[in-house]
Amino acid sequence: MTIFEIPTSGNIIIGSYDIGLVFLSYVIAVFASYTSLDLASGIKGDFKGTQKIRIGGCALSMGCGIWSMHFTAMLAFQLPMEVSHHTPLTLLSLVLAVMASGYGLFYCNTPPINSRKIVGGGIVMGFGVSAMHYIGMAAMQMDATLYYTPGLFVLSVIIGIGAATAALWLLIHGSNVLKNIKALKIISAFIMGIAVFGMHFTGMAATNFVSIGNEKIIKDSLMHTDVNMLALGVVIFTLIIFGVTILASLIHRLAKQDASTKAILDGVVDGIITFNGNGKILSFNRAVERLFGYLERDLIGKNVKILMPDSYREEHDHYFKNYLSTGQANIIGNRRESVGLRKDGKTFPLHISISKIIFDDEVSFTGILRDISEIKEHESRLKEAVQIAEKANLAKSEFLSRMSHELRTPLNAILGFAQLLCIKQDEVLTDSQKDKVNEILTAGNHLLVLINEVLDLARIESGEISLSLEQVNFQDVLTEIVSIIRPIAEQKDVQFYRLEPPKGDLTVIADRTRLKQVFLNLLSNAIKYNREGGSVSLESEITKENTVLFHITDPGRGS
Numbered sequence: 001m002t003i004f005e006i007p008t009s010g011n012i013i014i015g016s017y018d019i020g021l022v023f024l025s026y027v028i029a030v031f032a033s034y035t036s037l038d039l040a041s042g043i044k045g046d047f048k049g050t051q052k053i054r055i056g057g058c059a060l061s062m063g064c065g066i067w068s069m070h071f072t073a074m075l076a077f078q079l080p081m082e083v084s085h086h087t088p089l090t091l092l093s094l095v096l097a098v099m100a101s102g103y104g105l106f107y108c109n110t111p112p113i114n115s116r117k118i119v120g121g122g123i124v125m126g127f128g129v130s131a132m133h134y135i136g137m138a139a140m141q142m143d144a145t146l147y148y149t150p151g152l153f154v155l156s157v158i159i160g161i162g163a164a165t166a167a168l169w170l171l172i173h174g175s176n177v178l179k180n181i182k183a184l185k186i187i188s189a190f191i192m193g194i195a196v197f198g199m200h201f202t203g204m205a206a207t208n209f210v211s212i213g214n215e216k217i218i219k220d221s222l223m224h225t226d227v228n229m230l231a232l233g234v235v236i237f238t239l240i241i242f243g244v245t246i247l248a249s250l251i252h253r254l255a256k257q258d259a260s261t262k263a264i265l266d267g268v269v270d271g272i273i274t275f276n277g278n279g280k281i282l283s284f285n286r287a288v289e290r291l292f293g294y295l296e297r298d299l300i301g302k303n304v305k306i307l308m309p310d311s312y313r314e315e316h317d318h319y320f321k322n323y324l325s326t327g328q329a330n331i332i333g334n335r336r337e338s339v340g341l342r343k344d345g346k347t348f349p350l351h352i353s354i355s356k357i358i359f360d361d362e363v364s365f366t367g368i369l370r371d372i373s374e375i376k377e378h379e380s381r382l383k384e385a386v387q388i389a390e391k392a393n394l395a396k397s398e399f400l401s402r403m404s405h406e407l408r409t410p411l412n413a414i415l416g417f418a419q420l421l422c423i424k425q426d427e428v429l430t431d432s433q434k435d436k437v438n439e440i441l442t443a444g445n446h447l448l449v450l451i452n453e454v455l456d457l458a459r460i461e462s463g464e465i466s467l468s469l470e471q472v473n474f475q476d477v478l479t480e481i482v483s484i485i486r487p488i489a490e491q492k493d494v495q496f497y498r499l500e501p502p503k504g505d506l507t508v509i510a511d512r513t514r515l516k517q518v519f520l521n522l523l524s525n526a527i528k529y530n531r532e533g534g535s536v537s538l539e540s541e542i543t544k545e546n547t548v549l550f551h552i553t554d555p556g557r558g559s
Contacts, residue, residue, distance in 0.1 A: 003146065003147055003148055004147070004148055004149075004150045004153070005147070006147045006149075006208055006210065007147070007210060011210070011211045012208055012209065012210055012211075013079055013080065013081070013144055013209040013210070013211055014209075015077050015078055015079045015080075015209065016077075016078050017076050017077055017078070018075075018076045018078060019076075020076075021072055021073070021075055021076030022073065022076045024072055024076075025069045025070075025072040025073035025076060025197070025200075026069075026193055026194075026197050028065060028068050028069040028072055029065065029066070029069040029192070029193035029196045029197050030189050030190055030192075030193035031065065031189075032061060032062060032064070032065020032066060032068070032069065032193075033062075033065070033167070033188065033189040033190075033192035033193050033196070034185055034186065034188075034189035035061045035062075035065065036058050036061045036062040036065065036101075036167070038185055056102060058101070058102075058105055059098055059099075059101040059102030059103075059105055059106075060098055060101075060102075062097075062098075062101040062105075062167070063094070063097035063098030063099070063100070063101040063102070064094070064097070064098065066097050066101070066129055066132065066196055067093060067094045067097045067098075067132060067136075069196060069197070069200065070093075070097075070132065070133055070136055070200055071090075071136065073197075073200050073201070073204070074136065074137075074140075077204060079142065079144070079209060081142050081143055081144065082142065082143075083140055083141065083142045084140075084141045084142070085139045085140060085141065086138075086139040086140075086141055087139075089135055089136075089138060089139035090136060090139045092135055093131075093132040093133075093135040093136040093139065094132070096128050096131050096132045096135065097128065097129060097132040099128065100124060100125045100127070100128020100129060100131075100132070100164075101125060101128070103121070103124055103125070103128075104121035104122065104124050104125035104128075104164060104168055105121070105168070107120060107121045107124070108121040108168050108172060113172060118165060118168050118169055118172065118173075119165060121164075121165075121168050122161055122162075122164040122165025122166075122167075122168050122169075123161055123164075123165075124164075125161075125164030125165075125167070125168070126157065126158075126160040126161025126162070126163065126164040126165065127157070127160070127161070128164075129160045129163070129164060129196075129199065130156065130157045130160040130161075130199070130203070133156070133160070133199070133200060133203050134203065137203070137207060142209075143211065144209045144210060144211050145209075145210050146207055146208070146209065146210075147207075147208040147210055148206045148207055148208065149205075149206045149208065151206075152202060152203075152205050152206030153203070153206040155202055155206070156199055156200075156202040156203035156206055159195065159198050159199040159202055160199040162195065163192065163195030163196050163198070163199055166191065166192065166195055167192050167195075170184075170188040170191070170192070262285075265285040266285050266286040266287075268285060268287060269287060269370075270287055270368050270369060270370045271284065271285065271287040271288040271290075271291045271292075271367075271368070271369035271370070272284065272285045272287065272288070272366065272367070272368055272369075273285075273288050273304070273307075273366070273367045273369065274357070274364055274365065274366050274367075275304045275364065275365055275367070276362070276363070276364050276365075277320075277363050277364070277365075278303075279303040279304045279305060279316075279320070280301060280302070280303060280304075281299050281300055281301065281302050281303070281304055282300070282364060283300070284296075284299060287369075288369065291340065291342075291348075291350075291369060291371055292307055292340065292341075292342050292343060293342050293343035293344060294343050298343070304316075304367075305317075306341075307340055307341055308338075308339070308340070308341055309339055309341045309347055312338060312339060332354050332355065332356055332365075333353075333354070333355060333356075334353065335351055335352070335353040336351070336352060336353075337349060337350070337351060337352075337372070338350055338351075338352045340369065340371075348371060348373050349371075349372050349373055349376050350369050350370060350371055350372055351369070351370040351372050352367055352368070352369050352370075353367070353368045354366070354367045354368075355368075400454055400455070403454075407451050408448070408451055411444060411447060411448055411451070412448075414440065414444055415440075415441060415444045415445070415448070418437050418440045418441050418444065419441065421433075421437050422434070422437055422438075422441075467511040467514060468511050468512075468513075469509055469510065469511055470509070470510075470511075470512065471507050471508075471509060472507065472508055472509070472510050472512045472515065473506065473507050474506040474507070474508050474515075474548065475506050477512065477515060477516055477519075478498070478519075478538075478540075480516065481516060481519050481520060481523065482496075482498055482538075484520065485520070485523045485524070485527070488524065488527055489527050489536060492527050492528070492530065492532075493532050493533060494527050494530045494532075494533075494534050494535060494536060495533075495534070495535040495536070496523075496527075496535070496536050496537075496538075497535060497536070497537040497538070498537075498538050506540075506542075506548060508548060519550075522552050523536065523538065523552065526552055526554040527554075530554050530555070531555065534554060534555050535554065535555065536552070536553070536554045537551075537552070537553045537554075538550065538551075538552055539551040539553070
């Protein structure tokens with residue numbers, strides 16, 4: 001006869017449930033599920049050593065939680081006979097629950113993570129949880145024999161596998177379905193609690209208690225008292241396990257957060273240092289070590305003045321004493337240049353900004369330090385390059401000025417002799433000779449204009465150009481301009497129109513020569529870049545602001 005063959009002889013004992021303990025068992029299942037989910041969050045991507053510790057803690061939490069739920073639910077089932085539990089088998093059921101949970105979690109989190117591993121881990125965990133349940137049932141010592149209904153027995157195992165697979169899937173992929181992690185954990189905990197709860201009571205429904213004829217019936221009140229005391233012990237044990245697990249998870253998260261913050265600060269290029277109101281260094285990042293050459297043991301607890309030359313320490317003390325006594329922030333919250341002192345005694349320029357931090361009514365300061373040695377070196381090179389360029393430009397300007405004067409002397413002589421040839425009465429030049437002399441004069445005058453322009457450019461670059469401001473009758477200047485421009489326009493086959501100027505006084509304050517040159521340049525360009533048969537017009541008007549406004553219009557290439 002097997003455990004699945006219920007004997008026809010003997011009496012089947014019917015038990016009852018304590019509703020309070022049944023509800024407590026479900027609460028334990030939910031709480032265990034939430035604790036396991038909370039501890040398991042973040043296992044992926046963690047360091048290998050820490051990952052194993054977290055998986056072990058999660059396995060302990062889940063295994064102990066499932067076992068405690070099972071044992072509490074067993075205590076909720078009351079039989080009219082004395083019942084005790086075989087200690088080795090009871091402990092074996094607990095170990096099986098923890099080992100099955102640990103193996104499933106470890107297997108599922110071993111790369112590559114995929115659905116096949118989740119199902120495989122769920123099968124192992126499901127069989128482990130089912131084995132825990134039925135070994136726990138076998139640990140019951142009483143005057144009755146246990147027999148199981150095959151269909152419900154298999155169904156309980158299937159539910160156990162399904163519950164374990166669902167738990168693993170929620171642990172690994174739940175965040176892909178619901179982004180609110182806290183809500184996900186709560187919902188998942190209730191689902192897993194129902195699954196574990198359902199597996200246990202399906203197994204209980206599959207169990208038949210058959211008397212062997214010499215059972216000893218006991219009073220319900222005594223049985224109830226013993227069960228409550230035992231249930232209280234199980235709950236206390238469970239809470240201790242959960243408390244230790246949550247505390248370990250909290251400590252791990254705080255340590256991980258501190259490590260993450262430190263890693264971020266150590267990755268910052270600028271030096272970051274904190275010190276209290278007395279100047280005692282509290283912490284700093286790796287950049288400070290690189291900047292100053294000190295190790296952590298060399299700086300922690302030392303005064304921040306160790307990082308300054310002697311000439312800056314007195315100034316530092318003055319600033320902070322003034323701030324602490326008056327609250328006047330001369331350097332707090334501002335960026336300024338200073339000088340740092342390395343461990344080897346060398347100094348270097350740096351930018352420093354200091355901010356105040358108040359935490360738990362304690363005042364401390366954070367300094368952000370940046371080495372600006374390269375910036376200063378580039379600035380020095382740039383200044384040197386600018387000075388060299390300015391000297392070179394000045395030398396060029398001086399050279400152009402001298403050469404202009406040197407060139408004008410022989411050129412004036414050439415132009416003078418050419419003019420003498422034209423006006424000499426005793427020797428009459430032939431037409432060919434006159435043409436040659438005119439070519440000399442034309443080329444010489446053109447060269448003289450170029451030399452004057454070069455000289456003006458040199459004066460402008462050297463800042464030596466000067467304007468001779470005076471009252472100028474612009475009507476006279478316009479007459480001169482028109483007399484020069486009109487022949488040029490006729491040569492280019494361009495019609496030049498000077499519209500009637502406004503009546504009244506056109507006296508302006510200007511440099512006559514420069515003013516005339518400006519208009520000659522504008523009109524010459526208008527004629528030079530005009531089209532054949534085109535036109536240029538010059539118009540003037542007096543504005544309300546008592547200024548003279550000129551319009552030069554042409555239909556040339558730029559129009």
